[in-house]
Amino acid sequence: MNVIDNFIGGTFALFSDPVGILVFLGGVLGGMLFGAIPGVSMLTLAAILLPFTAHLSAEHGIMLFSVIYCTGVYGGAITAILFNIPGAPENAPTAFDGYPMTQKGQAGKAVGAAVMCSALGGTVSAIVMMVATAPIANWAISAFGPPEIFALVFFGLAVAASVGAKTFWKGWLSILAGLLIAIVGLDPVGGIARYDFGMPYLLAGIHFIPVILGFFAVAEIFVQAEKKVTGSFKAPKVGVAFPSLGELLAHKIAVVRSIIIGFFCGILPGIGATLAAFMGYNEAVRWSKKPEEFGTGKLEGVISSETANNAATGAAMIPLLALGLPGGALTAMMVGVFQMHDMEPGPLVFLTSADLVWVVFAAMFFANLSILLIGYLETRTIINLLKVPFQFLAPLILMLATIGAYAVRGLSVDVVAMFVAGVVGFFLRRSGYSLPGIVLGLILGRIGEQTFAQAMQMLHFEWTGFAGRPIALALIVAGFLTLLSSIYGAFFKKRKTSDA
Amino acid sequence: MKRLKTGHIAEFVLWVAFAALLYSFTYDFDQEIEIYKFGASSWPRVILLLVVVAATGQLLYHLARGNGEKTTFASAADDGSGRTAAEQHHDTPRWYLATFSMLLIPLAYALVPEWIAAALSMDKAGLGTIKTVVALVLLVLFAFAARGNHVGAMLTLPILFAVGLQDFGFYTLAPVFILGVMYLMGERRPGRMLIIAAATYSVLLFLFVSVLYVGLPTGNVHPFYDFGTAMVTLLQ
Numbered sequence: 001m002n003v004i005d006n007f008i009g010g011t012f013a014l015f016s017d018p019v020g021i022l023v024f025l026g027g028v029l030g031g032m033l034f035g036a037i038p039g040v041s042m043l044t045l046a047a048i049l050l051p052f053t054a055h056l057s058a059e060h061g062i063m064l065f066s067v068i069y070c071t072g073v074y075g076g077a078i079t080a081i082l083f084n085i086p087g088a089p090e091n092a093p094t095a096f097d098g099y100p101m102t103q104k105g106q107a108g109k110a111v112g113a114a115v116m117c118s119a120l121g122g123t124v125s126a127i128v129m130m131v132a133t134a135p136i137a138n139w140a141i142s143a144f145g146p147p148e149i150f151a152l153v154f155f156g157l158a159v160a161a162s163v164g165a166k167t168f169w170k171g172w173l174s175i176l177a178g179l180l181i182a183i184v185g186l187d188p189v190g191g192i193a194r195y196d197f198g199m200p201y202l203l204a205g206i207h208f209i210p211v212i213l214g215f216f217a218v219a220e221i222f223v224q225a226e227k228k229v230t231g232s233f234k235a236p237k238v239g240v241a242f243p244s245l246g247e248l249l250a251h252k253i254a255v256v257r258s259i260i261i262g263f264f265c266g267i268l269p270g271i272g273a274t275l276a277a278f279m280g281y282n283e284a285v286r287w288s289k290k291p292e293e294f295g296t297g298k299l300e301g302v303i304s305s306e307t308a309n310n311a312a313t314g315a316a317m318i319p320l321l322a323l324g325l326p327g328g329a330l331t332a333m334m335v336g337v338f339q340m341h342d343m344e345p346g347p348l349v350f351l352t353s354a355d356l357v358w359v360v361f362a363a364m365f366f367a368n369l370s371i372l373l374i375g376y377l378e379t380r381t382i383i384n385l386l387k388v389p390f391q392f393l394a395p396l397i398l399m400l401a402t403i404g405a406y407a408v409r410g411l412s413v414d415v416v417a418m419f420v421a422g423v424v425g426f427f428l429r430r431s432g433y434s435l436p437g438i439v440l441g442l443i444l445g446r447i448g449e450q451t452f453a454q455a456m457q458m459l460h461f462e463w464t465g466f467a468g469r470p471i472a473l474a475l476i477v478a479g480f481l482t483l484l485s486s487i488y489g490a491f492f493k494k495r496k497t498s499d500a
Numbered sequence: 501m502k503r504l505k506t507g508h509i510a511e512f513v514l515w516v517a518f519a520a521l522l523y524s525f526t527y528d529f530d531q532e533i534e535i536y537k538f539g540a541s542s543w544p545r546v547i548l549l550l551v552v553v554a555a556t557g558q559l560l561y562h563l564a565r566g567n568g569e570k571t572t573f574a575s576a577a578d579d580g581s582g583r584t585a586a587e588q589h590h591d592t593p594r595w596y597l598a599t600f601s602m603l604l605i606p607l608a609y610a611l612v613p614e615w616i617a618a619a620l621s622m623d624k625a626g627l628g629t630i631k632t633v634v635a636l637v638l639l640v641l642f643a644f645a646a647r648g649n650h651v652g653a654m655l656t657l658p659i660l661f662a663v664g665l666q667d668f669g670f671y672t673l674a675p676v677f678i679l680g681v682m683y684l685m686g687e688r689r690p691g692r693m694l695i696i697a698a699a700t701y702s703v704l705l706f707l708f709v710s711v712l713y714v715g716l717p718t719g720n721v722h723p724f725y726d727f728g729t730a731m732v733t734l735l736q
């Protein structure tokens with residue numbers, strides 16, 4: 001009952017405060033809109049807004065980001081479906097079937113399915129989040145020390161390496177490249193400068209926002225620009241036939257399966273919604289009697305991916321609030337919002353800022369519900385965006401990214417870094433590397449090294465110390481098993497099928 | 501060895517060379533930390549060794565399997581499969597050479613004016629003039645290089661814009677940049693280009709400068725700085 005009381009308290013606090021309502025509505029609309037404009041994503045909006053959250057209360061700042069997270073993950077599906085541009089990596093599998101559906105003139109149906117499934121997956125996830133986060137945080141206070149957090153980061157990276165790139169090895173190289181970028185700056189133990197080459201800009205470490213903007217917003221524009229220049233850019237066909245309830249009910253097993261997968265993936269730090277969407281899609285293909293139909297415009301593909309990625313949003317808040325570990329780029333920015341208000345996310349937040357937590361939870365619940373209503377209304381407007389020629393949209397997107405990168409710290413070097421990251425991202429994508437993998441390496445690299453150093457100090461530099469901590473040991477073993485199975489799969493498994 | 505292509509070997513060599521170079525730099529910060537016996541360099545070194553292992557794994561994989569096939573779904577969205585013949589034109593060594601040469605133009609802007617000013621021991625105002633002249637020369641060079649390589653130009657133009665931001669300001673460069681991107685993406689109707697560029701510029705400035713009070717770079721070279729500050733005064 002305590003959960004219900006807290007939820008009612010959070011809801012009342014959210015909707016009795018005019019500024020809170022304004023921030024909530026701004027987040028809902030902004031997340032959807034930025035998610036839905038090709039080339040920019042919720043990350044662009046979040047990056048642009050991050051410096052301004054200093055003017056908001058901590059409660060409103062975190063709430064804004066969590067609402068953008070929920071609606072942005074849905075909004076990204078629209079561009080994935082209409083333009084084959086996933087708004088964020090977690091929408092990539094949506095494009096596999098969503099875009100072929102658009103080419104067949106079924107864009108409305110695919111978007112309608114994304115609306116329904118995102119709302120459903122997200123709402124269920126928000127409910128589980130409300131019930132589970134506090135007990136997990138309580139448990140984490142006693143059970144999770146640096147060795148466990150390091151082990152969790154290792155496990156998360158091991159799983160992330162096996163999805164997202166052309167080959168397993170490129171997946172690992174992507175993660176390692178991210179870890180290398182994270183090294184630039186001061187080392188977390190002794191404060192010794194590494195790879196700064198005497199430049200003050202590098203001494204502060206490479207900020208992840210320009211890198212994220214470059215990899216996702218700018219690189220995407222470059223890819224589309226190449227298509228435009230070479231004449232292979234295809235304008236999508238417009239259609240506004242929404243799916244019937246019967247069609248959606250026919251896929252109820254896919255929905256339930258994706259909710260479960262999405263939630264469990266969301267809990268993993270650093271991968272969250274991206275892994276959720278890929279696994280949701282992957283399992284849909286594996287369970288299907290006609291797997292060959294996936295990728296040609298199958299509704300179930302969109303449903304599986306979109307349910308799973310929104311189901312991960314609530315779950316991703318659990319490691320963030322319970323352990324202080326961000327589940328992806330957007331939750332990493334939330335850590336930034338906490339820090340701007342001199343707070344650290346982690347188990348103590350439940351004791352020191354219970355009100356904040358419940359307002360955020362209530363906001364996430366209602367944000368997911370509002371996808372249903374606003375999603376339907378907005379979709380018709382968004383479909384009109386298709387009529388805007390890309391050569392007019394691209395400069396606007398590049399300008400928004402420029403302002404976003406500059407606004408973080410007021411440094412034009414960040415804009416240079418963003419565009420350089422865009423060019424690097426363009427070439428890496430061509431070569432089959434995983435840009436989300438690099439970003440995850442970058443975000444988790446610092447946490448990984450810091451917790452590793454603390455763990456080793458705690459264990460008196462005895463490696464066997466990990467064996468005495470069951471959770472850490474289990475996670476490390478699971479990480480190695482994931483690695484071994486990926487290596488086995490990369491060298492032998494597919495070989496057999498191709499030989500057969 | 502038949503399955504191994506030059507590109508695969510080049511990729512491997514690049515990774516290993518990159519790792520070796522970064523490894524050599526670890527000696528710069530190979531200091532002991534009293535409370536942490538691994539010091540500041542162990543973590544980077546382990547990662548660099550893993551880079552070599554992964555690059556070797558990738559090479560062996562290509563040796564065994566050729567160009568490889570998609571092992572994950574992400575690759576369907578990200579790899580180069582389904583590229584048209586026109587797009588593949590941008591995969592030739594010649595294209596890479598032309599594009600990487602063009603990408604040196606922004607680097608030249610970042611270095612050359614400082615060198616010239618140092619050689620002529622000029623003051624700040626003189627440096628501004630040098631920067632303007634160098635920027636114009638490089639812009640002409642860029643326009644010339646862009647003629648046959650619009651994709652390469654699309655990659656270079658944003659960096660050129662970014663390196664100029666500090667000196668010439670957002671307010672001056674943004675309209676030029678917007679028009680440039682439209683042109684490179686194939687738009688040739690001057691009327692539409694001007695109207696849409698003006699609309700984009702006005703909406704962005706209104707939203708971010710007038711409403712959200714974002715302090716965009718005004719530049720520091722005359723007369724661009726004066727224009728930038730005048731715009732800020734006008735908008736705020």
